[in-house]
Amino acid sequence: MVACIEGRNVSLTFRPPNRGPVRALQGFDIDVQDGEFLSIVGPSGCGKSTFLNVVLGLIKADSGDVLMRGKPIAGPGTDRAMVFQEFGLLPWRTVLNNIELGLELKGVPAGQRRDVSQRFVQMVGLSGFEGHYPHELSGGMKQRVGLARALATDPDVLLMDEPFAALDAQTRDVMQVELLRIWHEAKKTVLFVTHQIEEAIYLSDRVMVMTKRPGHAKKIFAIDLPRPRDYEMRVTPEFNELKLQIWHALKDEITV
Template identity: 55%
Template sequence: MTPNPALQPSFTGDHRNPARASNARWKAGAAPSVVSLRQADSDANPKVHLDGISLSYKTNDGKRLLALDNIDLKVQPGEFLCIVGPSGCGKSTLLHLIAGLNQPTSGSVLMDNKPVTAPGTDRILIFQELGLFPWLKVGENVEFGMKMKGLSKAERRERVDYYLRLVHLSQFKDSYTHQLSGGMRQRVALARALATEPDVLLMDEPFAALDAQTRDLLHDELERLWAETGRTIIFVTHNVREAIRLGDRVALISFRPGKIKREYRVDLPRPRQLEDVSVALCAREILDDLRGEIDKSLREQYGDKEVHA
């Protein structure tokens, strides 16, 4: 197979050409100010810097398990980074570390070159299970982070309206979350995260449980929101095509210990579609690399000596 020119593999620690992705951001309609800002960024000032992160913990039988092994990763401001890997490789754990919900065993998470020690509203995690509060209405859910931050009531109300409009849920402000469909709930979680106006949005397989149509729709919306708000997004998924559909860059994590096996830059023009041939070709290449890791994870899960594909 000839190498795909849209996909440029780069190995861990290689962060040349940081502003490259901005050129490909949005063919038309992108906010020019955002683009120029990103071009001014240099490699020396990453938004998020994972500096040699390792995490190990004790399993039930008393053994120490190395979940993440010396992860080095720099994420540029406004970048859309996708992290892929087999299930159980520690992708979600990595997001929890960046969110400050957990502390690494060694190494540190840096936000704007300052170490992260606790959760903070400058980086909001959208959980795989969303974690919407069922005792609050949709509007109150969106308001929650701002309330904790101590914003004034008027400002909160204004922002709730703004972000609900952004995710097209204005008329559901007074509904309870269980009254909404899966895709709508996903959008509430997105609005709740955006409303605290974080610099970095951390997303943990947010669309894994959705049907294909809803997922396509939300891909479009997420890409639009990213272009409109200029946030940095770190998006974890096990779906390689999804990663290529959305990401400027894709980082592949290996299975136990979780290491960054390889990084890829995706130079396909936006907007992309999941069905694009070019997306499929890129995915094929990453999948070839991923195959070995998936086999490892399956062997671990099912205890087989060999897995026949």
């Protein structure tokens, strides 16, 4: 069976002007199965966000193959959508118009756009805020818009780049529960990048630990916890055992 997303021996070096080259990825391998929720954890700067941008089609790898359903990724496409770390909302657009961004660029007619965006406003729980501008929303609400915008174009894969990193701890917990609910409803493949081990375990089917830069896969953990998952699960021995194992894999990679 062809994997939904496949990375084979991916290497990428940034060459910023006025500075030495930065090797972000080296010999990176990954398989993301259809419908799977896979998280990548790794130290800061290990290239995990870089890989998401390669899958998104915004940057190209220097060598290796990055495939979507067996076909090389040549650029952005409507089969993939990203939920951005700092939300990435257009501040001059209302909630509804932000959600419609992808549909607009896809050429969907205005009436149809409205129907779709209204549906996703409901799904992410933002009814009543359709006409609000981003600065009038809390961080959690902004990321709900970001999520709705990514889902609106009906992509096969949702790429999430530390989507809850800018939120406070409680909002983050609520958003994790919300994400799982929406994931069950929307049935997407998710590739999720995070710093937080607990977040990764709670959400994922599998968790990949990456090495420090230049990053590649260090170890993959299967998270065989039953679904649907609830908050109480985080205090079970199984959960904590996983947390400990992943921490052991990760801690040698962290340089302070």
